[in-house]
Amino acid sequence: xxxxxxxxxxxxxxxxxxxxxxxxxxxxxxxxxxxxxxxxxxxxxxxxxxxx
Amino acid sequence: xxxxxxxxxxxxxxxxxxxxxxxxxxxxxxxxxxxxxxxxxxxxxxxxxxxxxxxxxxxxxxxxxxxxxxxxxxxxxxxxxxxxxxxxxxxxxxxxxxxxxxxxxxxxxxxxxxxxxxxxxxxxxxxxxxxxxxxxxxxxxxxxxxxxxxxxxxxxxxxxxxxxxxxxxxxxxxxxxxxxxxxxxxxxxxxxxxxxxxxxxxxxxxxxxxxxxxxxxxxxxxxxxxxxxxxxxxxxxxxxxxxxxxxxxxxxxxxxxxxxxxxxxxxxxxxxxxxxxxxxxxxxxxxxxxxxxxxxxxxxxxxxxxxxxxxxxxxxxxxxxxxxxxxxxxxxxxxxxxxxxxxx
Numbered sequence: 001x002x003x004x005x006x007x008x009x010x011x012x013x014x015x016x017x018x019x020x021x022x023x024x025x026x027x028x029x030x031x032x033x034x035x036x037x038x039x040x041x042x043x044x045x046x047x048x049x050x051x052x
Numbered sequence: 053x054x055x056x057x058x059x060x061x062x063x064x065x066x067x068x069x070x071x072x073x074x075x076x077x078x079x080x081x082x083x084x085x086x087x088x089x090x091x092x093x094x095x096x097x098x099x100x101x102x103x104x105x106x107x108x109x110x111x112x113x114x115x116x117x118x119x120x121x122x123x124x125x126x127x128x129x130x131x132x133x134x135x136x137x138x139x140x141x142x143x144x145x146x147x148x149x150x151x152x153x154x155x156x157x158x159x160x161x162x163x164x165x166x167x168x169x170x171x172x173x174x175x176x177x178x179x180x181x182x183x184x185x186x187x188x189x190x191x192x193x194x195x196x197x198x199x200x201x202x203x204x205x206x207x208x209x210x211x212x213x214x215x216x217x218x219x220x221x222x223x224x225x226x227x228x229x230x231x232x233x234x235x236x237x238x239x240x241x242x243x244x245x246x247x248x249x250x251x252x253x254x255x256x257x258x259x260x261x262x263x264x265x266x267x268x269x270x271x272x273x274x275x276x277x278x279x280x281x282x283x284x285x286x287x288x289x290x291x292x293x294x295x296x297x298x299x300x301x302x303x304x305x306x307x308x309x310x311x312x313x314x315x316x317x318x319x320x321x322x323x324x325x326x327x328x329x330x331x332x333x334x335x336x337x338x339x340x341x342x343x344x345x346x347x348x349x350x351x352x353x354x355x356x357x358x359x360x361x362x363x364x365x366x367x368x369x370x371x372x373x374x375x376x377x378x379x380x381x382x383x384x385x386x387x388x389x390x391x392x393x394x395x396x
Contacts, residue, residue: 003273003302003305003306003307005217005328006266006269006270006273009221009266010263010266010269010270012221012224013224013259013262013263013266014263016224016227016228016259017255017259017262017263019228020228020231020232020255020259021255023231023232023235024231024235024248024251024252024255026180027180027181027235027236027239027240028235028239028248030180030181031181031239031240031243032181032240
């Protein structure tokens, strides 16, 4: 009875480890790229008070 | 071991354990909020507390999960196991603070019921990077609540050990939900690789220790022993058992603890009735086999706890021949007295 519990426990841990490692890799691969400061052409930047 | 129930049976060890735990939590939260406010100067105190309690709960859950296999690998860690329940309940409180603050901050200010909002505010279940991670945390919190609410010998006795044990094995489901909650939540927004590396390290430690400890247990279970003509099994030499300690053997699939004490030898089941602790890794104190996990005691010749306690474990017939200990693998009824075998 106790031995059966131990065997079941080992299988459960192995299954959980495989599932979570797969999720770990998949979630990092699917991650959106880090947001970067957008490059705005200088011509489009208007300084305050400056006329168009 | 208790005959009547009190909310907490305080003793010096539990007080020291809890003091160290509370001090550690206070220092962690102070450092997290203090450093967080410096590094992320735009972050509000609510955000820092949400992240601080969440990180604390995750860290504590890892500690709770590795205590078991660490104790299987080395008895040095047994003091950590003694009061693991308090660690588990405190971890639930930290998770509750994280969940409570989060639900209040992100879901309580709209027209919907906050708990309904957790489930309907994001329904992109087909997307991994935008997956609704908050319900995962809520399901984990419900499991942790059930475990924290039943973390007492009263519930262990009233639910019966098998049901209680199954309920508390749900901690692994809660761990999976929480890891998914973190991977699909904060780690999608925070792209610092150190955070992912720390979570990966935590998972590697938890699963690595469990698998190493499990492999060692499997080897013990699979040891083949020579049978004598009358079905008695040769377990070990008398000299191999230290005084007031035991050797553990697997007979007919179950483990037996063979104790040597005061010139006699007795064999009882290795499984404590309290939480399946390994009796054979304990020692004989005041004439009783004492479980190394929580101190439950049994008389070695009968497997019964001394009065007024009522726990009983099976005994095994035993004899000594030519300096070897021979055990009948068929267990007697729990609490049935067996005459100890004299050493010589």
